[in-house]
Amino acid sequence: MRANSNFDRLEQSYLFSTVARKVAAFKQANPDVTVIKMGIGDVTQPLAPSIITALSQATKEMSQADTFRGYCDDAEGYEFLRAAVTDHYARLGADLGLDEVFISDGAKSDLGNILDIIESGSKILIPDPVYPAYVDTNVMNGNTILYSKGTIENGFAPLPDDSVDVDVVYICSPNNPTGAVYTAEGLAAWVAYALEHNALIIFDSAYEAFIREPGLPHTIYEIEGAEKCAIEISSFSKRAGFTGVRCGFTVVPRNLEVCESNLNAFWRRRQNTKFNGVPYIVQRAAQAALSETGRKETAEQVDTYLRNAQIIGDAFDSMGIAYTGGRNAPYIWARCPKGMCSWDFFDLMLEKAHCVATPGVGFGSAGEGFVRFSAFGRTDDCKTAMERIQQMLEEEELI
Amino acid sequence: MRANSNFDRLEQSYLFSTVARKVAAFKQANPDVTVIKMGIGDVTQPLAPSIITALSQATKEMSQADTFRGYCDDAEGYEFLRAAVTDHYARLGADLGLDEVFISDGAKSDLGNILDIIESGSKILIPDPVYPAYVDTNVMNGNTILYSKGTIENGFAPLPDDSVDVDVVYICSPNNPTGAVYTAEGLAAWVAYALEHNALIIFDSAYEAFIREPGLPHTIYEIEGAEKCAIEISSFSKRAGFTGVRCGFTVVPRNLEVCESNLNAFWRRRQNTKFNGVPYIVQRAAQAALSETGRKETAEQVDTYLRNAQIIGDAFDSMGIAYTGGRNAPYIWARCPKGMCSWDFFDLMLEKAHCVATPGVGFGSAGEGFVRFSAFGRTDDCKTAMERIQQMLEEEELI
Numbered sequence: 053m054r055a056n057s058n059f060d061r062l063e064q065s066y067l068f069s070t071v072a073r074k075v076a077a078f079k080q081a082n083p084d085v086t087v088i089k090m091g092i093g094d095v096t097q098p099l100a101p102s103i104i105t106a107l108s109q110a111t112k113e114m115s116q117a118d119t120f121r122g123y124c125d126d127a128e129g130y131e132f133l134r135a136a137v138t139d140h141y142a143r144l145g146a147d148l149g150l151d152e153v154f155i156s157d158g159a160k161s162d163l164g165n166i167l168d169i170i171e172s173g174s175k176i177l178i179p180d181p182v183y184p185a186y187v188d189t190n191v192m193n194g195n196t197i198l199y200s201k202g203t204i205e206n207g208f209a210p211l212p213d214d215s216v217d218v219d220v221v222y223i224c225s226p227n228n229p230t231g232a233v234y235t236a237e238g239l240a241a242w243v244a245y246a247l248e249h250n251a252l253i254i255f256d257s258a259y260e261a262f263i264r265e266p267g268l269p270h271t272i273y274e275i276e277g278a279e280k281c282a283i284e285i286s287s288f289s290k291r292a293g294f295t296g297v298r299c300g301f302t303v304v305p306r307n308l309e310v311c312e313s314n315l316n317a318f319w320r321r322r323q324n325t326k327f328n329g330v331p332y333i334v335q336r337a338a339q340a341a342l343s344e345t346g347r348k349e350t351a352e353q354v355d356t357y358l359r360n361a362q363i364i365g366d367a368f369d370s371m372g373i374a375y376t377g378g379r380n381a382p383y384i385w386a387r388c389p390k391g392m393c394s395w396d397f398f399d400l401m402l403e404k405a406h407c408v409a410t411p412g413v414g415f416g417s418a419g420e421g422f423v424r425f426s427a428f429g430r431t432d433d434c435k436t437a438m439e440r441i442q443q444m445l446e447e448e449e450l451i
Numbered sequence: 452m453r454a455n456s457n458f459d460r461l462e463q464s465y466l467f468s469t470v471a472r473k474v475a476a477f478k479q480a481n482p483d484v485t486v487i488k489m490g491i492g493d494v495t496q497p498l499a500p501s502i503i504t505a506l507s508q509a510t511k512e513m514s515q516a517d518t519f520r521g522y523c524d525d526a527e528g529y530e531f532l533r534a535a536v537t538d539h540y541a542r543l544g545a546d547l548g549l550d551e552v553f554i555s556d557g558a559k560s561d562l563g564n565i566l567d568i569i570e571s572g573s574k575i576l577i578p579d580p581v582y583p584a585y586v587d588t589n590v591m592n593g594n595t596i597l598y599s600k601g602t603i604e605n606g607f608a609p610l611p612d613d614s615v616d617v618d619v620v621y622i623c624s625p626n627n628p629t630g631a632v633y634t635a636e637g638l639a640a641w642v643a644y645a646l647e648h649n650a651l652i653i654f655d656s657a658y659e660a661f662i663r664e665p666g667l668p669h670t671i672y673e674i675e676g677a678e679k680c681a682i683e684i685s686s687f688s689k690r691a692g693f694t695g696v697r698c699g700f701t702v703v704p705r706n707l708e709v710c711e712s713n714l715n716a717f718w719r720r721r722q723n724t725k726f727n728g729v730p731y732i733v734q735r736a737a738q739a740a741l742s743e744t745g746r747k748e749t750a751e752q753v754d755t756y757l758r759n760a761q762i763i764g765d766a767f768d769s770m771g772i773a774y775t776g777g778r779n780a781p782y783i784w785a786r787c788p789k790g791m792c793s794w795d796f797f798d799l800m801l802e803k804a805h806c807v808a809t810p811g812v813g814f815g816s817a818g819e820g821f822v823r824f825s826a827f828g829r830t831d832d833c834k835t836a837m838e839r840i841q842q843m844l845e846e847e848e849l850i
Contacts, residue, residue, distance in 0.1 A: 053618035053651045054570040055712035059720060094521040104514040107732070111510060114695070115503040122493040122694040157556055157727075164725030165564075168591060171453040172571070188724045192567060219452035252452045295521035296513070296731040313454035321458060325587045326563030328556075331733055332695040333506070 058194045065184055067414030071398075078402050087402070088437040090364075090425045091410040093228065093383070095293045097356065099337075100349035103292065106340035110333035124329040128320060129155025129301075133335045136342040137301045146273035148303060152316065154323060155330050155338070156300040159258045159287035164189040165326070166254060166283065166302070169318040174219040179210060181412060181419035183228045183256070195220075201418045204387060208232035208376050212245035220252045221245070223272070226259040229415045229424040230385040231361075231377015233268050239275045246281035250310045253282035258300075261291040261354050263380040273303070280309040290382065292341035292350040299330055299338040357382050360434045361427035367438035371451045384425040385412065389450040397423055404448070405440040457593045464583055466813030470797075477801050486801070487836040489763075489824045490809040492627065492782070494692040496755065498736075499748035502691065505739035509732035523728040527719065528554025528700075532734045535741040536700045545672035547702060551715065553722060554729050554737070555699040558657045558686035563588040564725070565653065565682065565701070568717040573618040578609060580811060580818030582627045582655070594619075600817045603786060607631035607775050611644035619651045620644070622671070625658040628814045628823040629784040630760075630776015632667050638674045645680035649709045652681035657699075660690040660753050662779040672702070679708040689781065691740035691749040698729055698737040756781050759833045760826035766837035770850045783824040784811065788849040796822055803847070804839040 071091055079087060099107075113119035124130055134153040141148045156162045163185060172194045178186045180199040190197050198218060202208035208230035212221075223242060225234040234242075246253050255272040263270050272278045284303040288294035304319045330338075340346045365378035368386055378384040386409075388397035394411035401407045401423075412422030427434065445451040470490055478486060498506075512518035523529055533552040540547045555561045562584060571593045577585045579598040589596050597617060601607035607629035611620075622641060624633040633641075645652050654671040662669050671677040683702040687693035703718045729737075739745045764777035767785055777783040785808075787796035793810035800806045800822075811821030826833065844850040 053573060053649060053710055055710050055714060055717055056568050056570055057712075059568065059712070059717045062720060096516070096519070096521070098516050098519040099513045101514075104510060107510045107513070108507065111503060111506045114498045114506070115500075117495070117497050120495070120497040120692075120695075122495070122692075124695065160727045161725060169455050169458065171455055174452060185724050188720075192721070192724070250452060293519075293521075295727075296519075296523065298727060298730045311452055311454050313456075313458070315454060318454055318458045321461060321587075322591070325584050325591070326560060328559045328694075328697060331697045331730060333732070334730055 056192065058192050062188055062191050065414070067184070067411070071408065071410065074399070074402060075408055085406050087406050087408060088429070088433045089408045090429055090434070090437055091408045093426050093428065094295050095290065095428050096430065097293055097353045099293055099297070100341070100346060100353065102340045102343060102346045102349055103337050106336045107333055110336040114333065121332040124332065127323040127327045127329045128153070129329060130332070130335050133339050136339045140342050141271060141273065141303075144270045144274065146271050148273070149306065152303055152305050154302045154304065154319065155335060156302055157298045157330050158289060159256060159285050159300045160185060162285050162300060162302045163254070163256065165322065166285070166319070167193045167195070168322050168326070169315060170220060170252070175217070177216070177218040177221045179222060179224065179227070180417060181229055181415035181422075182222070182224060184415065186222050199416070199418070202230060202232070203418065204374060204376070208385065209234050209238055211238060211241050214245065214248070217249055218251055220254060222254050222256065224256040224258075226262055226377070226381035228259065229383055229410065229412065229419065231381035231383040232385070233263060233380045236267065236269050236275065239269055239272060243272070243275045243277045243281060246310060247277055251281070252308070252310050253278070255282050255284045257284055258287040259290055259381055260286060261350070262358060262382055264358065265380050268380060279305045280307060283315070288338050288341055291354070292338075292346070293353060294338070294341070297334055297337060299334050356431065357427045360429065360431055363431070363434045364425050364427060364438060367442060371442055371445060373451070378427070382427045384427065385422055386425060388421050388423060389445060391421065394420055394423055400448070401441060401444070405437070405444040407437045407441060455591065457591050461587055461590050464813070466583070466810070470807065470809065473798070473801060474807055484805050486805045486807060487828070487832045488807045489828055489833070489836055490807045492825050492827065493694050494689065494827050495829065496692055496752045498692055498696070499740070499745060499752065501739045501742060501745040501748055502736050505735045506732055509735040513732065520731040523731065526722040526726045526728045527552070528728060529731070529734050532738050535738045539741050540670060540672065540702075543669045543673065545670050547672070548705065551702055551704050553701045553703065553718065554734060555701055556697045556729050557688060558655060558684050558699045559584060561684050561699060561701045562653070562655065564721065565684070565718070566592045566594070567721050567725070568714060569619060569651070574616070576615070576617040576620045578621060578623065578626070579816060580628055580814035580821075581621070581623060583814065585621050598815070598817070601629060601631070602817065603773060603775070607784065608633050608637055610637060610640050613644065613647070616648055617650055619653060621653050621655065623655040625661055625776070625780035627658065628782055628809065628811065628818065630780035630782040631784070632662060632779045635666065635668050635674065638668055638671060642671070642674045642676045642680060645709060646676055650680070651707070651709050652677070654681050654683045656683055657686040658689055658780055659685060660749070661757060661781055663757065664779050667779060678704045679706060682714070687737050687740055690753070691737075691745070692752060693737070693740070696733055696736060698733050755830065756826045759828065759830055762830070762833045763824050763826060763837060766841060770841055770844060772850070777826070781826045783826065784821055785824060787820050787822060788844060790820065793819055793822055799847070800840065800843070804836070804843040806836045806839055
């Protein structure tokens, strides 16, 4: 038998393993030094009280025969949670039907699995730099990948090139790794492109909860026409600290006009054939995260991370280091000083400031010359790290 | 853009929706009649105490910053659970490495997703009758499907035909829907076939915990050579009542010889690209299910279901109705009397005995003339149902 030979075309990603190896080597050589890690995009605050209560209550239900739950009737999730998600969208101004919402075990799963319903060999437009899984999943499916380049000039929010014809467009806003957020005008340009070219937009809104600036769109469905051309994939991971709880939601509109097939029906069939739904207790936890109390509690957690981001951004402002993100996103995407490359600046920060960020080149070639700082750590650590980095840059005469 | 046109080749499955519609119509016409449902393959007993304790403890950990868990480092699961799974296999006599075990959110997901690493267009041998997802997932992936027919003569445990050359062979033992269990000799014949033809065996052992007869293999890895040709996909769903908790495990040996590519590495890459692991609290629950106390508690639950199966099987024995399963499986696969077809017997049972079973033809054309009874219900209901069925068959002069 033969394996899927597309896997042979995957590039090995050494980004995070190389970071981990370098940090471990430094720590071994410098056991008394405290290294501050600002590289990891994982939450650090515990689950909010209302979510813990929901998990405990659902666990109790599973212990009694009369309240025990087995299979969920539909792989797309319990109606109580799909209704909570449509209510969430209604608060954002988007009117969705219960049959357009699919509960997932996280955005990463659906971002990969969605390709099951798209023809192999399609032409795919992916931003550069970006979350590496977009590229890898498309390589696995035998698709042709084109890139839309993010630059400091376009604020890492590239706009469509009408002379390029593709089948699928990925957009991630707020963006990982650059923290860039599309304006309504920017997204409207992509929707117009999609409708003109019969292209499907896959919109990744995993970091939506970090948008606080009025007027910036929280969902692609705020844009007129998006319901005819866009699938949105989102997550409770960053909104509610669910990285270890595993729940997300995907919207596949009923009336997508860019495809002759019914993608809503195809995705429903895919999910009911290759998935058996999210744990009942997790669906109750997610429902709690979207309750009034849960929204208040989790917004306070996001506030904390945004304050960290502000500390990092303000420090770079005072140093004269250019960056994107940090205002409506948990990432700060900073240009390395004096044209340094990503890994050189990484090494310097580790050696001299004892801080870890993620080399931007690991997110695509357009990320060369940048580093990504995560605001998901402790506030004290953020302050200390920025002091150390400023001192180092001054000592090295890099600012 | 174009959708995956293989989805257009999927047959609509009306099995369970038609069953539900017929039952609802009968109930509406006969509101005072109690209908006993023996069609559904879902557990009914609540989670065992040790599993509830583990869920509660893990939930508490998630509420505190110093014990909170975010992303699992590896999509394949925490080492504590992979070690519990290798210990489980060691008890069955199979020696597996930690890097050969992958924790999943259930057998259904991995049975579908495993096709991601297999070349599209492969020749696939699937038993008939069988769990319908095998066929549908292979249609979605553009594979060519051949069937190995189960019959009452071969005990619904068909053996390989050396003149047929395929790339992948599916085996489900104990079988859903027939309850048939392969002997070691039967599985050895399939392993010999796979090694001879360079075919990959996908072995579904979701019902393994129901095997009580000494000598029957609990895992394909009890068979010499299986580690060179077989992937095993299993689940906590039926073993520990996890149908609503969602956890399973998949074994992809390091040294599969039937493929030139390293399928272990391919599957690891697939899972780390398109999956972010099973919830931490669920992994702790699964660990508890495999603990000494958990094994004792869940074995008692399985015993209850097996007693139900015995009641159903004994009743058919006394009626002279031929069947497979019911001894080492939660399903009884009964031949309809006097050559009746599946749906006619279903209708008769519903109308006259007020019992619901699943028409066998819904599991494939070789299932015509059979019905599947599930033993996952209440013991009293099983007894009442069999009395009603016997009375009906006598009145209708079908036995």
